[in-house]
Amino acid sequence: MSKISEKLASLHLTAWNLVAILLWLIWGLIMAGSVAFKMGFSAMNRILIRDWLMTPDADSHLLKLWFIGICLLMTLLGVNLIFCSWEKIYRIIRVKFSGPKFYMLIVHAFFGLVALFHLGGFMLGYEQNDISLGEGMSTKLRDGYEVKINAINFAGNLAILDKSYRNIKKDDLNYKNSYAEVVLSQNGRELRKDNIYIFMPLKYGDTRVTLKSFISPVGANQGQINATTTPWIKLTVTKNPVLSVFFVIYPLMIIGIFIHLILTWKSPAINRAIQELTDSN
């Protein structure tokens, strides 16, 4: 192997890169907790990261720099993973086959795929968060898609409508009986009509319409809300073409690590040493 590829495959690079990722994430953690970046992070969560990156927003420059930084560090980790894995494959084929090492290689491959599909979720498809709609209202989305709310059924205490997620308590909302009848259409053609509940989104291919919360009608103040008020809903519409693959690969990675743990629970070298100690006694 050439010197550059040796360095790219080295464990030293992995360790230092992980240190850099850690520090970068700690910086992100501090920013996420700061009031100054609250709006920036909200904007980041509202739409797909690809679209957020393209949006000319002067307030988000530092956040964009931070995001690009973490992507570069992860890319370096990916390159390191590819070179390191290649070296391991070479050794397994040419030098000696080892079951646990082979398993570890598979686990690393799964990790690479998880990271790749995670990034795919940021860059592919579509995302629109916090769409507020009332009964009979509709909203137009990209590619001719349209979401219309036919009916809203709210089983809970109306006083919670303006409360944050954390402040809605057990007896405030019966989420199993609260729903909205939603119609998803494209270019005027109805694709799917269904009742959506919290935890039960409408699914059409890779597109999901998720009911996030029940809110006060936009523009209405507290005094105007009474027993006859029909709440509005807050929706998230996403199209993530890699979501289902991501959900399959992730547990496979966990299972892979677990199998590796079982295979290496008793290290062969330690077993030999213990045997020697037992024999000498």
Added chain:
Amino acid sequence: MLSLFYYITITLYGLTFIFNVSGLKRYEIVSAVSAVTANIIPLFLIFYRSGHFPGYNIYESFLFASFILGCLAIFVPGVKGYTSKIRLWVWIEILILLITALLISEELTSTGFDYNYIYKILFHIFRPISMATMLYATAYFTQFILEREFNERTSWLAHAGRNFLILSTVLFLVSEYTGIIWCQQEFGDFWMWNQNFMQSTIIMSYLMLAFHIPGKDKRAEDFRSLIGGLSGVFVVTLTIVRSFF
């Protein structure tokens, strides 16, 4: 009532620690079993009062993690010749967890409307279990570093530490996976740019670092054990610091 059983639990773990230091093995075991049994009572009371699984704030999750740690110390055979020393670290860790939880908050979280959503419950169950397993690994790594020798016997300590650290990683990933499903179903996306998600990724990166320390000599093994051993401390500290913001 809850406070009373909480203090009884701390006292019993304290006694267990004293018996360990004094070398009174039989008393230590009796006291440890009593402490773990007493530990169940406040957990049950939280569940009975709030209706949710005890793991939704520091007070609840540290109490639950202490119970898991106590069970690990009693029921896992450990490394021959080091069981008592490993237990000593575990009792210290449990006392730190319980006293910290007491200093920070003694309040129960009020139950959210989605308290009975299975993936949310699983997320909050696996988190403290993972933390406890990480702290158990810390006990092995600490003992390995203190042995100041690198032979067949002590390398078992480092190896056991590594095993429990990997196990805690598996448990942590399971909690993450259930959390991902929960978020996807409730918020429409499995990832949010906020402190909670950032904290999880930091823990994951730290665990990855602990498994990727290069070198095969004693110095590398020491450093690997130091990073691995600090994982439990790191997670607990991060959880405490985050609770203030």
